[in-house]
Amino acid sequence: MATTAAEPKPKVSADEAREVAEAAREQEWAAPSFVRDLFLGKLRMDLIHPYPEQDPEEIRRAQPFLERLERLLRETVDSDRIDREGEIPDAVIQGLRELGAFGIKIPREYGGLGLSQLSYMKAIELVSSVDGSLTALLSAHQSIGVPQPLKMFGTEAQKKRYLPRLAKGAISAFALTEPGVGSDPAAMETTAVPSEDGKSWILNGEKLWCTNGTKAELMVVMARTPSKFAGGKERRQITAFVVETAWPGVEVAHRCHFMGLKAIYNGVIRFSNVRVPKENVLWEPGKGLKLALITLNTGRLTLPITAVAAGKRCLEIARQWAGERVQWGRPIGKHDAIAQKIGTMAANTFAMEAVAELCGAMADRGGYDIRLEAAIAKLYNSEVGWRIIDDTVQIRGGRGYETADSLRARGEKPIPVERIMRDFRINLIFEGSSEIMHLFIAREAVDKHLQVAGDVVLPGKSLGQRLRGVVRSALFYGWWYPGRWLGWSAWPRYAEFGALAPHVRFVERNARRLARGVFHSMLRFGPKLEFRQAVLFRLVDVAGELFAMAATCARARLLVARDPVAAGHAVQMADLFCRQSRGRIRAKFKGLWRNEDVPTYRVAQEVLEQKHLWLEQGMVRLQ
Ligand SMILES: Cc1cc2nc3c(=O)[nH]c(=O)nc-3n(C[C@H](O)[C@H](O)[C@H](O)COP(=O)(O)OP(=O)(O)OC[C@H]3O[C@@H](n4cnc5c(N)ncnc54)[C@H](O)[C@@H]3O)c2cc1C
Missing domain, CATH: 2.40.110.10 (Butyryl-CoA Dehydrogenase, subunit A, domain 2)
Incomplete structure (x- = not known):
């Protein structure tokens, strides 16, 4: 697609930027990846089912810390005040230090609590349910701050020097x-x-x-x-x-x-x-x-669990308000428009938790390459979490837009939906914006195809390279492509999932459709596919939905095994989520080949070229 006349000269060319990103990319896939296989048309349920459970010993070790953390948050944190004053009281930070909350994942030999990724995520879930600024403090410190890279890449001397200090609460x-x-x-x-x-x-x-x-x-x-x-x-x-x-x-x-x-x-x-x-x-x-x-890769797992916390809080708020607020003679939750939002919110919260905890458990268990799963979890949960918050503002009506302090001052319950919305929005931007997550995942989605057919489709290859590429492609696609059409995904497969089995079979069929979609897009657009982001993003969104469906079914299956009495609820939630997800997947596939991407791009370029300034008339201009 053409560049615009008014385009500023970049400090680094697109090729240089790509080169730097490629050099930093992990090229190898040393361990299996559920999502990478999905893109290749293979459903590896064995990688996520049985849904990994947390080690009981780890739960026993984490429990006292989580209970103390919960008490500290309940008794000492006033989030409205923090929001109003823009400061976290020193006593709260000190309280967190004393609990060991700055060294949750730092090994015990260096003075930390030595807890797992999943226990850490449960702690962050508690914190996020109360205050976003506190989450930022703890998470910037130990999801991406010094402890994490030091643990992974530090020398023994570096670890001995810094980890004990960090565990004690050096921010x-x-x-x-x-x-x-x-x-x-x-x-x-x-x-x-x-x-x-x-x-x-x-x-x-x-x-x-x-x-x-x-x-x-x-x-x-x-x-x-x-x-x-x-x-x-x-x-x-x-x-x-x-x-x-x-x-x-x-x-x-x-x-x-x-x-x-x-x-x-x-x-x-x-x-x-x-x-x-x-x-x-x-x-x-x-x-x-x-x-x-x-x-x-693992740092990103904090945001998906933050979204789960937001989902649960919103569900609580929506449940209470939609049950008690009566308009037009009925509680608003009985009006279909509001009920649709609440039902969707419940199903999505269940799915977000399935996705986040699955990724956390995979990180703890090891033996998986979770870079794509973590990226999808970040992308999927932050986007879904945002929609849930938006719906909650709508359900609360004018009160959703009013600050907690103002509600309190006029004698109403200070429910901080407005603050939750403001605090959450950044999750779609930092630690990899939604767009960059799409691109990161898309790059891996086409990786196998580039390995096989890159010499044929990419520019700048010699005749010899192209000929070798043609032979390699013929050998690979000769067996791979027909396999993306043929497969057994009808009854009785996945019968152990009971009522959810049709959804798992849908995931299997649609993983093959996804692989075909990636391949057909490569054939249709060749090297230009890189620039067709709207097409790539739809493919990534399908993968996100399929991953969420699979995670949700696997989690429901685990809950059935754990407690058959309560299990009906989990199956009901998973079933609703999957039904809705199937609709979204179908729409994305349809949009792959029937869309308005090209005229939309053209209009955008014309806007950038100032051809539509007439649309901006009638307002006071920015200085
Ligand atoms: C509250 C807050 C906390 C932060 N904390 C940290 C921190 O602790 N450490 C740190 O290093 N950084 C931090 N950041 C920075 C954050 O990670 C960046 O804002 C983020 O990486 C996006 O960069 P940018 O804002 O410059 O957007 P840009 O890169 O300028 O992007 C602008 C928009 O264009 C999109 N875009 C960019 N490139 C492409 C492309 N190739 N294709 C399609 N779309 C594209 C982006 O997704 C975005 O929507 C923080 C930012 C904020 C606001």
Whole structure:
């Protein structure tokens, strides 16, 4: 698709940006991935069914901590005050420190609680149900801040030096974003160069929107280090450092303020000739971006559970309000329009929990590559969570738009739906925006095809490469493609799922349809598919729905096995979710080939070219 006349010149070309991203991409699939197989048309229910249960010993160990955390949140946290004043009281932070809440996943040998990913997520669920700024504090510290990459990539000396401090509550942060570096890290301008004596790196630059940055003692900082040259070509290097904020040259230049999360300690952090000892390089020079991406693979699992907490809170609010508020002679929950929202909210909350906990359990169990599952969980739950909150605002009517303080002042229950909405919105933007998650997942969806047929469809290949590609493609697609049409997904398969079996069979059939969709899109658009994001996004959305359906059925099946009496509810919820999901999947597939993508893109470009300024008449212009 054409570029616009008014387009500013990028600091880094699209090819360079892609090269940096590709270099940081994990190329190998050392362990199985449920979602990767879905894209190839294979349903591997064996990977998620039986739905992984938490180890009873782990539950026993985590329980006292979770109970104490729940008490602390209930007794000491006033979220309206936090929202109003934009500060988390020191007593709350200290209380969290004393509970060990800053070292939930840090191994016990380093002074942490040594709990699992799933236990950590349960803690975050409790915190998120009360206060978004507190979630940001704990999660920026240990989902993406120093403890996580240090645990994964640190040397023993680094771990001994920093993990005990972090477990005791030294707050940490993750500093990747810069004014010119949002979703695309290639244009990074923060630099680190070796000092003359070779003992340190000299760090210079500015990081934007660094959560916890204004309070942190320690940070993981990503910086550009000198490029390498291979075959005459420049290879940009990004390196990760552990930086202590007490070192000379580290400065909080500005504390940022946002629509929600009023007490997030987020800022612009400036580094001026900061001397970072070479022992503080994490992993190794040049691996910084890869480290950031791998950290985010599990780091991203915090947001899906945050969405679950929001879903549960909204369900509670909607249940109470729609039952007690009478309009037109009936409780509003009896009016079909409101009832439809509540039913959908209930089914979606069940599905979000199935997705989030499945990913957490997979991370704990090991033996899976969960990069795609975590990305889908982040994308799916944050989008669904947002819709649930939007519906809750609508169900509460005018009260949904009114602040808790105002409701309280005029004698009503201070239900903070307005704050929940403001606090939640960022989840669709940070830790990989919805668009970037779609692209990340889509890249992996076409990966196998690029491996097989890349030499045929991509530009710039030699005749020899193309011929070898044709032979390779013929051998692969000769058996693969017919298999995406043929398969047994009718009764009696998956009979152990009982009433949900037809849904699991639907997932199997539609995984094959998804694989065909990916393949047909590649044939139709060739290398231009990369630019047809609306097409790619629909394919990714289908995969998200299929994953959620499979997770939901597997979780319901587990609950049936655990408690046959209560099981009916789980099956009912899973069944409703799957019925609705099937409708969305069909619509997405239909939209693959029948859509208005091209005229919409054209209009957008014309808007950018200022051809439709007439639409903006009649208002006061922005300065
Ligand atoms: C409250 C808050 C806390 C944050 N905390 C941290 C933190 O702790 N550490 C940190 O490093 N960063 C943090 N960030 C930064 C956050 O991760 C970025 O905002 C995010 O990565 C998006 O970058 P950007 O805002 O520059 O958007 P841009 O990259 O400029 O993107 C703008 C829009 O374009 C879309 N877009 C971009 N590229 C493409 C593409 N190729 N195709 C389609 N769409 C595209 C994006 O999805 C987005 O919708 C935080 C931000 C906020 C607001």
